[in-house]
Amino acid sequence: xxxxxxxxxxxxxxxxxxxxxxxxxxxxxxxxxxxxxxxxxxxxxxxxxxxxxxxxxxxxxxxxxxxxxxxxxxxxxxxxxxxxxxxxxxxxxxxxxxxxxxxxxxxxxxxxxxxxxxxxxxxxxxxxxxxxxxxxxxxxxxxxxxxxxxxxxxxxxxxxxxxxxxxxxxxxxxxxxxxxxxxxxxxxxxxxxxxxxxxxxxxxxxxxxxxxxxxxxxxxxxxxxxxxxxxxxxxxxxxxxxxxxxxxxxxxxxxxxxxxxxxxxxxxxxxxxxxxxxxxxxxxxxxxxxxxxxxxxxxxxxxxxxxxxxxxxxxxxxxxxxxxxxxxxxxxxxx
Numbered sequence: 001x002x003x004x005x006x007x008x009x010x011x012x013x014x015x016x017x018x019x020x021x022x023x024x025x026x027x028x029x030x031x032x033x034x035x036x037x038x039x040x041x042x043x044x045x046x047x048x049x050x051x052x053x054x055x056x057x058x059x060x061x062x063x064x065x066x067x068x069x070x071x072x073x074x075x076x077x078x079x080x081x082x083x084x085x086x087x088x089x090x091x092x093x094x095x096x097x098x099x100x101x102x103x104x105x106x107x108x109x110x111x112x113x114x115x116x117x118x119x120x121x122x123x124x125x126x127x128x129x130x131x132x133x134x135x136x137x138x139x140x141x142x143x144x145x146x147x148x149x150x151x152x153x154x155x156x157x158x159x160x161x162x163x164x165x166x167x168x169x170x171x172x173x174x175x176x177x178x179x180x181x182x183x184x185x186x187x188x189x190x191x192x193x194x195x196x197x198x199x200x201x202x203x204x205x206x207x208x209x210x211x212x213x214x215x216x217x218x219x220x221x222x223x224x225x226x227x228x229x230x231x232x233x234x235x236x237x238x239x240x241x242x243x244x245x246x247x248x249x250x251x252x253x254x255x256x257x258x259x260x261x262x263x264x265x266x267x268x269x270x271x272x273x274x275x276x277x278x279x280x281x282x283x284x285x286x287x288x289x290x291x292x293x294x295x296x297x298x299x300x301x302x303x304x305x306x307x308x309x310x311x312x313x314x315x316x317x318x319x320x321x322x323x324x325x326x327x328x329x330x331x332x333x334x335x
Contacts, residue, residue: 017058020115021051021065022108023072031112032060033120038109043071048078055084062126064119066091073135087124094118125236137194138224141265144187144217151180191220208313210323213277213284218269222313225266230317237314241266243307267306274306284309 022029028051029040039054041047055063063079063086065072072088079086098104098114118124154177158170196202208219222229229237238244242262277284284305291301316323 017060018116018119019055019058019060019063020112020117020119021063021075022112022115023065023068023075024108025071027108028075029108029112030054031109031116032058033113033116038112040108043074045074048074051075052078052082052084055079056082059084061085062087062119062123064089064115064124066094066115085126087119087126089115089118089124093122097122125232134224134227137191137220140187140191140194141221141224144184144191145265147180147184147187151177151184154180188216192216204317207316207320207322211277211309211313211316212281212323213273213309214313215273215276218273221266221269225263229314232314234311234314238307238310241270241310243267243270243303243310245307270306270310271302274302274309277309278302278305281309283312 016034018033020031020033022031024043026043027040028043028047029038030051031038041050063084065075065086065088067088067090076086076088094111094115097118101114101117103110103114154173158173158177204223205216205219208214208222209216226237226241228240232240235244240262242264244262274284278288279285287308288301288305291304292298296304312323315321
C-alpha cells in the first residue's frame with residue numbers, strides 16, 4: 001500500500017530513525033540509529049535511487065551528511081525530490097562533535113555513525129535546498145571568485161617587477177589581466193541571464209537591489225548561497241551567515257562577544273555591502289554613526305551593520321516589502 005505525502009510526514013514525526021550518510025567520490029556509506037543498520041551504495045544514479053528506496057521504507061526523522069565539494073549533490077537531490085528530511089551540515093561542526101564525544105578515529109563507517117549521532121543529538125534544522133537553477137548559479141559564483149582572486153594577484157605583481165626584462169614581464173601580466181577581465185565579464189553576463197530567465201528570481205533580485213548598498217553580486221550570492229533568506233528568524237539567519245553575536249561566559253566571567261562560522265561566501269560580500277551602506281544607506285549610516293558615538297570599535301560597529309542589513313533583507317523577503325516605500329522612510333522618521 002502506497003503512503004500519501006501526508007502519511008509520510010506523519011510517519012516521520014513518529015519515527016525515531018536518524019541517518020548518517022558519509023559521502024565519498026565512489027561510495028555512500030549509511031548508518032541508521034537506533035537500529036544499528038549499516039549499508040553502502042555506489043555514488044551514482046543507481047546508487048542514489050537505491051538509497052532513496054531504502055530510506056523511504058523507514059522513513060527517517062532526519063538524514064544528515066557533510067558538504068563535500070559537490071560529491072553529495074546526487075544523493076541530496078534524490079532525497080530532496082523524495083521529500084525526505086535531508087540536511088547538509090558544515091564538516092567542522094561534525095568534527096567538533098566527534099571530538100567532544102571522544103571519537104578521534106576516522107573511517108567511512110565511523111564517520112557515518114558519527115553523522116547519525118549528530119542528527120539524533122543536535123537535530124539540525126532541515127535547510128531549504130536550492131533547485132537545479134540555484135546549483136547552476138552557485139557554480140557560476142564559484143567560478144567567479146577565483147577569477148577575482150587571480151586578477152587581484154596579477155595586479156599586485158605588476159608593481160613588483162624589477163630588474164632587466166621587466167617591461168616584457170609587465171606586458172605579459174597585463175595581457176593576463178585583460179584575459180581574466182574578459183572571463184569575468186562573460187561570467188557576469190551568464191549570471192545576469194540566469195537571473196532574468198527565472199521570474200521568481202528576477203522579482204527577488206529586484207527586491208534586494210532596491211536596498212542601498214546591495215549590488216548585483218550581493219543579491220546573486222544570497223540567491224545561491226542563502227536560499228532560506230526570509231524563511232527564518234533574524235537570529236537564525238544571522239547564525240547561518242556567521243554574524244550572530246556569540247557568548248563566551250563562564251561562571252561570573254563575562255567574556256567578549258564574538259562571531260564565528262557560517263557561510264563564508266555570503267559573509268564576504270555582506271561585509272562589502274555593509275561598508276558601502278555606511279556611506280550610501282541612510283538607515284545603516286545612522287546606525288553606524290550611533291555605534292561609533294557610543295565608543296564602539298569600528299570593526300565591531302561594521303559587524304553590527306552587517307547583521308542589521310541582513311535582518312532588513314530577511315524581513316523584506318519574508319513580507320515582500322519594498323525598501324523605498326516603507327523601510328527607509330519609517331526608519332528615518334524614528335532615527
